[in-house]
Amino acid sequence: MPNWCANRLRVTGPESEVSKVRALIEGNADAPAYLRAAGEGIQLFLAGCARLLQTGTPTEYAPYPALTNAVGRNTPENRAFSEWVVQLREGAELTPETCGLLHALWLASGLRSMTWEVLTAEQQAVITALWEKKRGDWQTTLYGQNLSEVWNRLCREEQPPCSTLPFDMLQLLPPRLDAEINGYNGRLLEGITDGFTDAVDRCGTKWQHAHDLNLSYFADTSFDADFDTPWSPPSPEVLCALTERYGVTAEHWYAEAGCDYCGWATYSGGVQLEERCDSLEWSEEEDEDGYRDVTGPDWIIDNVASYGG
Numbered sequence: 001m002p003n004w005c006a007n008r009l010r011v012t013g014p015e016s017e018v019s020k021v022r023a024l025i026e027g028n029a030d031a032p033a034y035l036r037a038a039g040e041g042i043q044l045f046l047a048g049c050a051r052l053l054q055t056g057t058p059t060e061y062a063p064y065p066a067l068t069n070a071v072g073r074n075t076p077e078n079r080a081f082s083e084w085v086v087q088l089r090e091g092a093e094l095t096p097e098t099c100g101l102l103h104a105l106w107l108a109s110g111l112r113s114m115t116w117e118v119l120t121a122e123q124q125a126v127i128t129a130l131w132e133k134k135r136g137d138w139q140t141t142l143y144g145q146n147l148s149e150v151w152n153r154l155c156r157e158e159q160p161p162c163s164t165l166p167f168d169m170l171q172l173l174p175p176r177l178d179a180e181i182n183g184y185n186g187r188l189l190e191g192i193t194d195g196f197t198d199a200v201d202r203c204g205t206k207w208q209h210a211h212d213l214n215l216s217y218f219a220d221t222s223f224d225a226d227f228d229t230p231w232s233p234p235s236p237e238v239l240c241a242l243t244e245r246y247g248v249t250a251e252h253w254y255a256e257a258g259c260d261y262c263g264w265a266t267y268s269g270g271v272q273l274e275e276r277c278d279s280l281e282w283s284e285e286e287d288e289d290g291y292r293d294v295t296g297p298d299w300i301i302d303n304v305a306s307y308g309g
Helices: 015-026 033-049 076-089 096-108 121-142 147-155 177-182 195-203 236-246
Strands: 004-012 211-219 222-230 249-256 261-268 271-278 281-286 292-296
Touching: 004 015, 015 211, 015 222, 015 236, 033 076, 033 096, 033 121, 033 147, 033 177, 076 096, 076 177, 121 147, 177 195, 195 236, 236 249, 236 261, 236 271
Parallel strands: none
Antiparallel strands: 004 222, 004 249, 211 222, 249 261, 261 271, 281 292
16 A cells, blocks of 8 residues: 555635636546546547457557558448547557547447447457456556456446546546547556556656545635545645646645655636745654654645645
8 A cells, every 4th residue: 555645735716717626626626537538538449459340541559559440331330430549659648639530539449339249259358358467557447357248338428436436536637538548557558658647747746636524614715625645745736737727726734654745836817926935843852652743844734634644
């Protein structure tokens, strides 16, 4: 298990925007567009490998040649698949705009009508082999053990359960399409970063959402969110993106006693305005259980719910 970094985020701004930030942090925002694009992307990848869909002209995808090693007829479905392969090859970031484009390509591919039952035994075998290899990674996106049920749920455009998380940082700094298909542990697409590394590089923390969230309300224009993140706090880029998107000000305190560090920063309009980083200060005497109390710095005392560790 990781050490936990304790965070306090104080958000202040116009009531209408603060309510949107609160919904994001509480996990009550709309299901993230990147999750649907990643799920449909995995299905398109499997469909290409099983030759349900093919590019209309010779196309190379070096990280996984089997995806495009056959050329099909020049049909609307194959043209849509070819355009999707371009997005995959370019490492498209799953922004809301890109997700809209990718969903349109998925619709045009005709996969809605390619339910599990209409696939040939050979096609099912190719898809099943890849699923068994990557199921542990893809389940975080697709949710489910039974491949036929997962496949058909995608065809029905059903959102998976539990598709929103508290303070889902990837809604602010979206992942890459190819990294999502490569999966959390990678080792599928040659030369492509794994989903874990891609997300940590963006968000700065091992799991990109809040744990043990607790909100305190001061007014309709301000609230505090106390939460934990594994090993390290959210990156400054996360909070820059938050304040830029919603036009709010954010003050962030964090502490991780296990590695003996703490920090504080303020953000507004997508810019980090001030920052402090320091080691925690400790009492000289231990309590009866052999622990010492945190005594400083002054600016961290009473500004986090705990000191992590």
